[in-house]
Amino acid sequence: MTWLALQRRRARQRSERLREFTPSPVDAASYRTEIERRAGALTPDAVDEATGHALDRLIDSWADQWDAAVVREYARYRLDQDLELAELRARHAAAEVLHRDLTERATDVDLAVQATRDALSGGPRQDRP
Amino acid sequence: MTDTMRLRPPTATAPPTADPGLIAGRPRSAWLHIVVLILAFGADAGAFYQVIGAVMWDQHAIVLLIVVIGFATTVVYLAHMTGTLLRDRADDPGNRTVRFLWGVVPAWLLLGALGFWVRLDFEPPPSGSGSILDIADETATTPANDANPLLGALLFAALYIGIGLVAALGAYFTHHPLQSRYATAVRARARTARRLARRTAHREFTAAELEAWQAWAARMDLVAEEHRFDRSRFSDELKSLARHRMAEASHDPAVTDALLRPGRDIGTGPARIDPR
Numbered sequence: 001m002t003w004l005a006l007q008r009r010r011a012r013q014r015s016e017r018l019r020e021f022t023p024s025p026v027d028a029a030s031y032r033t034e035i036e037r038r039a040g041a042l043t044p045d046a047v048d049e050a051t052g053h054a055l056d057r058l059i060d061s062w063a064d065q066w067d068a069a070v071v072r073e074y075a076r077y078r079l080d081q082d083l084e085l086a087e088l089r090a091r092h093a094a095a096e097v098l099h100r101d102l103t104e105r106a107t108d109v110d111l112a113v114q115a116t117r118d119a120l121s122g123g124p125r126q127d128r129p
Numbered sequence: 130m131t132d133t134m135r136l137r138p139p140t141a142t143a144p145p146t147a148d149p150g151l152i153a154g155r156p157r158s159a160w161l162h163i164v165v166l167i168l169a170f171g172a173d174a175g176a177f178y179q180v181i182g183a184v185m186w187d188q189h190a191i192v193l194l195i196v197v198i199g200f201a202t203t204v205v206y207l208a209h210m211t212g213t214l215l216r217d218r219a220d221d222p223g224n225r226t227v228r229f230l231w232g233v234v235p236a237w238l239l240l241g242a243l244g245f246w247v248r249l250d251f252e253p254p255p256s257g258s259g260s261i262l263d264i265a266d267e268t269a270t271t272p273a274n275d276a277n278p279l280l281g282a283l284l285f286a287a288l289y290i291g292i293g294l295v296a297a298l299g300a301y302f303t304h305h306p307l308q309s310r311y312a313t314a315v316r317a318r319a320r321t322a323r324r325l326a327r328r329t330a331h332r333e334f335t336a337a338e339l340e341a342w343q344a345w346a347a348r349m350d351l352v353a354e355e356h357r358f359d360r361s362r363f364s365d366e367l368k369s370l371a372r373h374r375m376a377e378a379s380h381d382p383a384v385t386d387a388l389l390r391p392g393r394d395i396g397t398g399p400a401r402i403d404p405r
Contacts, residue, residue: 003327007334014338021349023356028363035367039374047375047384055371063364067357074353081346088342092335099332102325109318116311122147 212300
């Protein structure tokens with residue numbers, strides 16, 4: 001197995017750990033039924049033009065709980081993602097350092113080739129006009 | 130790149146060892162020298178096999194082999210160094226490394242004299258003694274050698290001096306310090322280029338993978354926002370459902386009109402998630 005193939009295999013194994021964020025579902029049917037039940041339980045004269053928001057605070061509290069659940073579950077999800085990202089950043093930083101080191105080495109070796117070639121040829125090389 | 134370049138011919142100020150032709154590589158004679166040197170090394174090993182075997186005949190075969198190879202390598206290298214030092218001196222009269230010849234040449238002569246003396250004075254081990262030389266006795270040792278030790282010793286000396294001359298002359302005519310340094314630098318550059326290619330691929334691969342994961346994380350931020358927005362819309366739906374049910378129960382157009390207002394003004398939605 002070549003080195004690049006090994007890299008690809010590791011990347012594939014890592015990508016298998018990718019999963020889309022899916023929060024715990026809200027049982028919409030049961031909430032609708034509950035609203036139907038509570039709205040039906042009110043007497044026809046209990047609501048007038050000014051009291052149409054009788055169930056709003058209850059629904060808002062439910063919405064806040066659903067929202068808090070999403071935020072909480074996403075924070076847990078992002079922790080795993082951030083750990084993967086941290087590992088990838090570390091690997092990339094290490095690769096950058098090694099690459100930079102080898103680039104400098106290549107520059108030195110180029111200098112050595114040029115110097116030894118000049119010495120062997122008896123003078124510096126000139127570009128063809 | 131070399132097609133677009135040309136070499137300046139050696140000038141009067143160029144060092145005496147300058148030889149632009151060697152940039153293209155070693156001449157074929159250099160490879161011939163290497164082949165001859167390998168063959169000479171084999172012949173030297175054979176000559177020393179007889180010499181060392183006569184003294185260390187009771188040693189294990191592996192020990193004998195190591196000593197023979199060590200001796201042969203030493204004498205060939207000494208002869209080679211003699212030629213190299215003389216060539217350095219010829220190229221550069223100010224070169225002071227030539228003084229090592231005072232150690233190299235006597236050492237080479239001493240080893241040859243030692244071999245000559247052993248061939249002359251030491252008898253081969255008795256046949257059937259279990260020596261590794263028993264086989265050699267049957268195949269390599271001639272009756273003439275057994276009868277006349279001087280002849281065997283002279284043969285050894287001739288071989289020794291001949292191989293020494295081959296190694297020394299070959300080194301003298303093929304050695305070129307600048308060409309060696311240039312060849313070393315070119316090999317190092319080729320090796321570094323291969324390593325740099327692999328390192329560059331590695332760096333690009335890690336960068337691309339990191340970028341893909343960052344894009345995925347950004348997309349998941351949006352997905353989380355969408356989920357929150359969906360739940361906010363569902364709460365609006367529930368409020369709308371409650372108003373409908375209450376309006377239906379009241380059977381009063383004024384109440385219905387007040388409860389079911391046009392537009393989407395129910396609820397404000399959640400604040401955005403800040404993943405940082």
